[in-house]
Amino acid sequence: MGSLKIDRISMRFDLPGGGAVQALKDVSLELNKGELLSVLGPSGCGKTTLLNIVAGFLAPTEGEILLNGKRVKGPGPERGMVFQQGALFEWMNVRKNISFGPDMAHKPAVETARKVDELLKIVGLKDFGDKMIYELSGGMQQRVALARCLANDPDVILMDEPLGALDALTREKMQGLVLKLWKETGKTIILITHSVEEALLLGERLLVMAPRPGRIHREYNLPFADLGVSQDLRMVKKEREFGERREEILTMIWDMEEEIMGRQEDVA
Amino acid sequence: MIVGLIYLTAFVAAFGAYIVWNRTREARHDFTSLKTVTFGDESTVSANRFASIVSIVTLFALWGAFTGSKIVPIHVPGPFIGDTSFEYTATNATGQTANATVYLRVHPIGEDVALPEATGGNGFARDDAAKIGAWRSGLVKPETNDEGGKEDGYRVTAIDGNSIAPEQTVRFAHGDITMTSKGTLSVKPDRGLQMEPIWLPSPEAVVYRLIEIARDGYKNFTLWDHLGSSLWRVVLGFFLGSIVGIPLGYAMGLSNWFRGWFDPIVEFMRPVPPLALIPLVIIWFGIGEEGKIILLFLAALWIMTIAARAGVSGVKISKVHAAYSLGASKWQVLKNVIVPNSLPEIFTGARVAMGVCWGTVVAAELVAAEKGAGMMIVNASKFQLTDIVIMGIILIGVIGYGIDILMRIAENWLVPWKGRG
Numbered sequence: 001m002g003s004l005k006i007d008r009i010s011m012r013f014d015l016p017g018g019g020a021v022q023a024l025k026d027v028s029l030e031l032n033k034g035e036l037l038s039v040l041g042p043s044g045c046g047k048t049t050l051l052n053i054v055a056g057f058l059a060p061t062e063g064e065i066l067l068n069g070k071r072v073k074g075p076g077p078e079r080g081m082v083f084q085q086g087a088l089f090e091w092m093n094v095r096k097n098i099s100f101g102p103d104m105a106h107k108p109a110v111e112t113a114r115k116v117d118e119l120l121k122i123v124g125l126k127d128f129g130d131k132m133i134y135e136l137s138g139g140m141q142q143r144v145a146l147a148r149c150l151a152n153d154p155d156v157i158l159m160d161e162p163l164g165a166l167d168a169l170t171r172e173k174m175q176g177l178v179l180k181l182w183k184e185t186g187k188t189i190i191l192i193t194h195s196v197e198e199a200l201l202l203g204e205r206l207l208v209m210a211p212r213p214g215r216i217h218r219e220y221n222l223p224f225a226d227l228g229v230s231q232d233l234r235m236v237k238k239e240r241e242f243g244e245r246r247e248e249i250l251t252m253i254w255d256m257e258e259e260i261m262g263r264q265e266d267v268a
Numbered sequence: 269m270i271v272g273l274i275y276l277t278a279f280v281a282a283f284g285a286y287i288v289w290n291r292t293r294e295a296r297h298d299f300t301s302l303k304t305v306t307f308g309d310e311s312t313v314s315a316n317r318f319a320s321i322v323s324i325v326t327l328f329a330l331w332g333a334f335t336g337s338k339i340v341p342i343h344v345p346g347p348f349i350g351d352t353s354f355e356y357t358a359t360n361a362t363g364q365t366a367n368a369t370v371y372l373r374v375h376p377i378g379e380d381v382a383l384p385e386a387t388g389g390n391g392f393a394r395d396d397a398a399k400i401g402a403w404r405s406g407l408v409k410p411e412t413n414d415e416g417g418k419e420d421g422y423r424v425t426a427i428d429g430n431s432i433a434p435e436q437t438v439r440f441a442h443g444d445i446t447m448t449s450k451g452t453l454s455v456k457p458d459r460g461l462q463m464e465p466i467w468l469p470s471p472e473a474v475v476y477r478l479i480e481i482a483r484d485g486y487k488n489f490t491l492w493d494h495l496g497s498s499l500w501r502v503v504l505g506f507f508l509g510s511i512v513g514i515p516l517g518y519a520m521g522l523s524n525w526f527r528g529w530f531d532p533i534v535e536f537m538r539p540v541p542p543l544a545l546i547p548l549v550i551i552w553f554g555i556g557e558e559g560k561i562i563l564l565f566l567a568a569l570w571i572m573t574i575a576a577r578a579g580v581s582g583v584k585i586s587k588v589h590a591a592y593s594l595g596a597s598k599w600q601v602l603k604n605v606i607v608p609n610s611l612p613e614i615f616t617g618a619r620v621a622m623g624v625c626w627g628t629v630v631a632a633e634l635v636a637a638e639k640g641a642g643m644m645i646v647n648a649s650k651f652q653l654t655d656i657v658i659m660g661i662i663l664i665g666v667i668g669y670g671i672d673i674l675m676r677i678a679e680n681w682l683v684p685w686k687g688r689g
């Protein structure tokens with residue numbers, strides 16, 4: 001129970017001037033409840049497209065998404081999304097942002113307020129509930145985005161480079177937070193990232209995608225996320241296996257990038 | 269020309285004085301003052317209070333100096349006022365010459381003065397007297413005053429010893445004298461550099477007029493009636509334009525059909541200045557209140573429509589996606605995301621619309637109205653009541669500025685997140 005099934009998804013974008021881009025081809029994947037999947041791949045390989053299809057913002061040209069056996073037809077509260085940046089509502093204060101989901105569902109205000117308090121404490125923004133969004137730093141804003149998503153209690157959390165715009169230090173702290181929340185809440189998470197380290201650290205499973213057409217290149221099962229829950233992330237990074245995996249995947253992605261560049265030069 | 273030069277001098281002098289004074293002050297230590305790159309960094313440029321004040325004072329000082337105002341100590345030379353005289357030399361039909369004096373009394377316009385005394389003279393020439401209003405010229409006719417002036421051969425040959433002939437101009441103590449082709453003397457006392465009140469009244473004259481009209485009203489209506497009716501038209505027209513335009517803009521931003529249907533109309537009406545609609549509105553609705561409201565409604569309508577449309581298209585798609593992912597319905601997305609997100613654009617539009625409406629209402633009242641700020645000044649201009657015209661222009665400017673300030677305050681208060689998304 002509680003599984004997300006991505007079933008033979010293909011996505012073609014017809015271009016206005018004729019022609020088409022095959023953004024995804026025949027992508028299949030199954031995620032069990034509570035799994036954390038990180039997705040890596042060179043730029044333009046269809047990661048965002050895949051996530052948008054799972055979120056229900058895009059309908060695939062072929063294939064379907066099933067959540068708990070039910071077909072996904074559009075966006076819904078059972079699939080929460082954390083965007084890279086700028087998806088918070090700057091006309092609301094932190095509290096109102098976090099309680100947006102429950103408020104839209106007309107949940108009782110007292111209960112919601114308690115939940116918001118709890119989430120504020122978890123993400124370390126206890127005293128910032130009444131601040132406006134634009135009064136927060138980028139890292140704080142992403143913590144609000146996480147809290148907003150959690151407040152709605154979704155089955156699956158989708159994250160598209162949620163930490164991409166943060167500095168290295170804040171990013172590392174946030175990685176710890178994501179891991180902690182994942183363990184505590186037991187949510188199913190798909191996390192897109194450009195950082196190989198982040199993908200290795202956070203992903204229980206790791207998907208490397210290849211471009212043109214976008215497809216799954218390789219899949220890994222990783223031990224580091226579990227280690228990271230109980231251990232310092234810095235220590236995990238020092239593990240020999242971590243370094244090996246990092247090199248392996250970096251080489252893989254570099255090769256793909258080079259292939260793309262080469263192909264473009266051929267065309268030119 | 270001279271005014272421009274004086275103004276430029278004042279600008280340079282004040283700037284120089286400020287720089288010198290600034291050097292002697294202790295340096296400030298806020299963030300901006302610590303920036304080393306200021307030239308080209310727009311954020312370091314803020315209106316210099318001192319410059320603003322000096323600028324306003326300079327304007328009023330210039331105005332006062334060129335109108336002989338009592339509130340300004342220094343004036344440019346005014347017109348000659350007072351008694352003066354010149355002596356002329358005439359030759360009569362028999363070839364004799366004689367001198368006589370013409371006594372002139374130059375008086376402020378509107379004042380009633382007596383003619384100066386003139387009883388002397390020698391030979392056939394008789395002393396003469398004339399009164400002339402300041403800035404005006406007067407005719408002096410020795411030929412009708414002197415004995416034998418009507419006889420052939422009589423002519424004036426010199427003024428204060430300087431010879432003169434028809435069509436020639438000669439200076440006397442306080443002005444110029446031109447002899448007409450018939451031998452009459454046209455006397456033009458010095459006008460100085462000051463403006464005549466019917467061209468430009470002094471600041472205090474305008475203030476007195478303001479007080480007078482505020483007390484007694486103008487053309488059957490009080491000053492507040494005039495200004496209030498202009499304002500009321502603007503507010504009503506703007507309000508109507510907004511309640512139609514904003515939903516229309518939202519509809520255009522949210523629906524293909526509405527966008528397609530109204531795009532041609534909006535895009536066509538957008539570049540048509542509201543002033544160009546005045547004649548049509550007058551033909552259709554007459555010069556009454558109705559036509560003006562409709563004109564202002566139209567002026568505000570397109571601006572508000574476009575602002576609302578831009579507000580909708582300006583919403584970041586990730587915010588809309590986020591709202592749907594959090595379980596919001598279409599209506600909830602509209603109410604909680606699209607509308608608040610578009611408010612800054614709508615406020616910008618409202619400020620523009622208010623400005624345009626204010627300009628349009630004045631123009632419409634200039635064309636035809638029973639009351640209103642525009643009607644007041646166009647009516648006054650017909651009677652050369654320049655002080656009322658200037659007072660009206662200043663009031664129109666002040667009110668327009670006031671509207672904009674109010675809108676800006678409302679904006680800061682209602683959409684503090686503007687530009688911080």
Ligand SMILES: Nc1ncnc2c1ncn2[C@@H]1O[C@H](COP(=O)(O)OP(=O)(O)OP(=O)(O)O)[C@@H](O)[C@H]1O
Binds near residue numbers: 013014022042
């Ligand atoms: N709306 C669209 N119309 C046309 N083509 C699109 C559209 N969206 C994406 N694509 C194309 O689909 C491909 C995959 O895009 P996608 O945004 O999913 O890549 P990505 O893996 O997320 O890249 P990045 O890592 O840079 O974010 C790209 O080639 C892109 O040009």
Ligand SMILES: [Mg+2]
Binds near residue numbers: 047048049
């Ligand atoms: Mg992407």
